[in-house]
Amino acid sequence: MDKRQEMLKLVEEFEVSRMTQRDFSASKGMGFHKFNCWYRMLNIEQTGGDQLQGFFRVDVGTV
Known part of the structure; x- marks a missing residue:
């Protein structure tokens, strides 16, 4: 098992732990x-890398 596969297995274990x-x-x-670091990197790969996890744009306009 290579390092990436090992870390993927650990991340899967973590998510159910x-x-x-x-x-x-x-x-x-x-x-x-x-x-x-591995958790974030694998999470970005799984989401396609185009999403910011936990953040979204809020447009407050002008007051």
Whole structure:
């Protein structure tokens, strides 16, 4: 299994674990920042990379 497949498997495990990223990465013996980086990268690949996760444009107009 290559590194990408390994990380994809871990991300899938995380999503059903109901743990925080910090707790999950610690339980797997890996650093939080490394796991978070992989999680974001794989999430961007799955969404097509054209969406900002958690943000949307709000047009407030003029007052």
